[in-house]
Amino acid sequence: MKKHILLPALFLSFSTVIAACGSDAGTNSANEQAPAIQEGAAEEENKKDAASYPVKLNETVTLDEVIYSDDGLKGFKAKLKLTVTEVTRGQEAYEQLQQVNKSNKPAPEGFEWVLVKVKGKLAEAETEEFPYWLSAMNFKFVSEDGDIYNQEASAAVPNELDAELFKGMEEEGYFADLIEIGDEVTLKYETLDARVFFQTQ
Numbered sequence: 001m002k003k004h005i006l007l008p009a010l011f012l013s014f015s016t017v018i019a020a021c022g023s024d025a026g027t028n029s030a031n032e033q034a035p036a037i038q039e040g041a042a043e044e045e046n047k048k049d050a051a052s053y054p055v056k057l058n059e060t061v062t063l064d065e066v067i068y069s070d071d072g073l074k075g076f077k078a079k080l081k082l083t084v085t086e087v088t089r090g091q092e093a094y095e096q097l098q099q100v101n102k103s104n105k106p107a108p109e110g111f112e113w114v115l116v117k118v119k120g121k122l123a124e125a126e127t128e129e130f131p132y133w134l135s136a137m138n139f140k141f142v143s144e145d146g147d148i149y150n151q152e153a154s155a156a157v158p159n160e161l162d163a164e165l166f167k168g169m170e171e172e173g174y175f176a177d178l179i180e181i182g183d184e185v186t187l188k189y190e191t192l193d194a195r196v197f198f199q200t201q
Contacts, residue, residue, distance in 0.1 A: 051142075054186045054197035057084055063194040067125060067132050076126035080134075080165075084187060084198045085172070086117035097176060101156035111178045114141065114200070116187065118161055121170035131164035136175030141185045142197070148188070153178040 055061045060083045066075040088096060093113040097104040107113050120134040139161075141149040153176075161173030179185050187198040 051186070051188075051197050054199045055084070056199050057087060057201065059083065061196055062123065063196060065132060065191065066193045067127055067130050069130055076130065077124075078122060078126065078132055078167075079124040080132065080194070081121040081123050082189060082196065083119045084116060084200075085119050086115075087187075087200045088115040089113070090181075093176065097155050097157065100158050104155045107178055110181060112181045113155070113176055114179055114185070115157065115174060115176045116200075117172060117174050119170065119172040120163070120165065122165040122167055125167040128167055131166050134161065134163045134165055134171060136161040136173070138189055138191055139175060140188045140190070141177055141179050141200075142188050143180070144184050149177060149179055149185075151177050 060081050063080045063082060065078045065080045067078050068075050090112045093115040094104070094106055096115055097113060116139070118134075118136075118139070122132050125132065140151065143149065155176045157174040157176050159173045161171075161175050163169075163171035163173065165171060185200055187200055189196050189198070
């Protein structure tokens, strides 16, 4: 009779061990996935920090960028040094635009022109075959409320920012847009691989 009682007890003990092992395996699996989740959270937090602490006017920031081949299949690491050197607003900005082209129109009611000068240098690059494209299209003004201006306005500017940079090259240029009068905007530069915010005053 004791033998019949002992066998179920042994089976129960063995099952408990298997269950415990399975539980440990599940814990390890969860732990292996945790870093990816944490990295994603950290990346999102870094983006928030970038918006909260914009780079000051005339200060240079170095961005980790990627240069892509013409077919987009290969990527090469690069470092871009970026500086916002001038920001002109209101009537002064409009007068400068008028000097470039008399057909530039005044800002509509409630808005003002902003003229920005940017300097960029491709400090490092893993390729000398393909260039990095530095363009005004990657810049957007962000309002105090966090809304992005859509760059619907167009104006002829002096030396428009639109340059192909090879390793060691440096270029500078301008772009302009309309914003609401008095809006303390920040300036966002964003590509597929980098994002940074700049102060405008």
